[in-house]
Amino acid sequence: LDTAVGIDLGATNVRVAIGVRDGRILSKIVKRTVREGDEYALSRQIIEMVRELPRELLENAIEVNIGTVGPLDQRLGSISPPNLPFKRSYLVKPISMEFGLPVKMYNDCVAAVIGEKFFGQGRGVDNLVYVTISSGIGGGVFADGRLLLGRDGNAHEIGHLTIDVNGELRCGCGKRGHWEAYCSGVNIPNHTRLIAENIEKEALEKSLLYDRLNAVTSKEVFDAAKKGDHFASSVIERVGRYNAIGFANVINSYDPELIIIGGSVALNNKELILRPILEKVGDYAVNRIPEIKFTELGDEVGLYGAIAAGFYMKS
Numbered sequence: 001l002d003t004a005v006g007i008d009l010g011a012t013n014v015r016v017a018i019g020v021r022d023g024r025i026l027s028k029i030v031k032r033t034v035r036e037g038d039e040y041a042l043s044r045q046i047i048e049m050v051r052e053l054p055r056e057l058l059e060n061a062i063e064v065n066i067g068t069v070g071p072l073d074q075r076l077g078s079i080s081p082p083n084l085p086f087k088r089s090y091l092v093k094p095i096s097m098e099f100g101l102p103v104k105m106y107n108d109c110v111a112a113v114i115g116e117k118f119f120g121q122g123r124g125v126d127n128l129v130y131v132t133i134s135s136g137i138g139g140g141v142f143a144d145g146r147l148l149l150g151r152d153g154n155a156h157e158i159g160h161l162t163i164d165v166n167g168e169l170r171c172g173c174g175k176r177g178h179w180e181a182y183c184s185g186v187n188i189p190n191h192t193r194l195i196a197e198n199i200e201k202e203a204l205e206k207s208l209l210y211d212r213l214n215a216v217t218s219k220e221v222f223d224a225a226k227k228g229d230h231f232a233s234s235v236i237e238r239v240g241r242y243n244a245i246g247f248a249n250v251i252n253s254y255d256p257e258l259i260i261i262g263g264s265v266a267l268n269n270k271e272l273i274l275r276p277i278l279e280k281v282g283d284y285a286v287n288r289i290p291e292i293k294f295t296e297l298g299d300e301v302g303l304y305g306a307i308a309a310g311f312y313m314k315s
């Protein structure tokens with residue numbers, strides 16, 4: 001029975017698993033991502049974890065595929081993630097040489113859409129978009145049954161779509177006005193402070209967030225909104241409207257039949273995230289509004305995608 005190894009390399013955790021063609025994961029290992037060493041530290045960690053998989057399964061592996069934090073350099077088979085302490089990490093060549101198997105590398109959101117397409121709710125759907133709303137915002141796209149990659153594998157950096165032409169907030173990428181700068185977990189606090197500057201002090205003083213503004217987290221904003229806090233609710237409404245604009249841009253660009261949402265910010269706040277999108281996306285979208293739902297693969301969606309890629313994505 002053929003098996004495939006999947007690796008989900010995140011800034012926090014590395015997940016390594018081995019599975020079969022129908023999507024069953026037979027063995028899985030999760031460890032904290034190493035944070036010190038040289039440009040081969042990550043590939044060494046991955047190789048050691050793969051070596052811990054049951055040998056009889058590993059012997060039947062046909063490929064090893066990686067879904068990873070980016071940015072990726074496909075030519076060098078390396079990554080240079082800003083939130084890991086390695087300037088560059090080589091992945092493809094050391095892992096391929098160690099196991100004598102083909103190794104492909106995808107950005108994590110692309111791996112996620114592959115996971116949905118073959119093992120999730122995207123089965124049989126030719127026009128499919130996966131959107132993650134977590135510390136950042138990203139996406140993966142199948143159009144007409146084909147995975148979109150672009151020249152450098154960056155065909156759908158949807159978190160960096162411009163949604164505010166005045167560019168009041170600066171994005172982590174350095175540019176202004178991007179979707180992610182207003183609606184991602186890392187940036188909702190900035191957005192909260194921006195909105196706070198423009199409302200009356202008396203209204204702000206009544207908010208649970210008033211004393212916390214300088215250090216507020218996105219979780220605190222959502223939690224306060226869930227308690228009925230007026231200011232927090234207005235922030236979440238604004239985030240929701242900007243998400244609706246982001247989703248409309250995605251719908252207008254790719255004409256999907258189905259959009260699947262993942263990422264911790266979305267999955268921890270399903271109602272507060274989805275309702276404003278559904279209410280307002282029609283104000284901005286010209287294409288038919290597709291079905292929009294949450295992933296059922298949780299934080300393993302990228303791992304499923306990396307395994308699916310071994311069977312279904314030929315290089």
Ligand SMILES: [Zn+2]
Nearest residue numbers: 160171173178
């Ligand atoms: Zn950006």
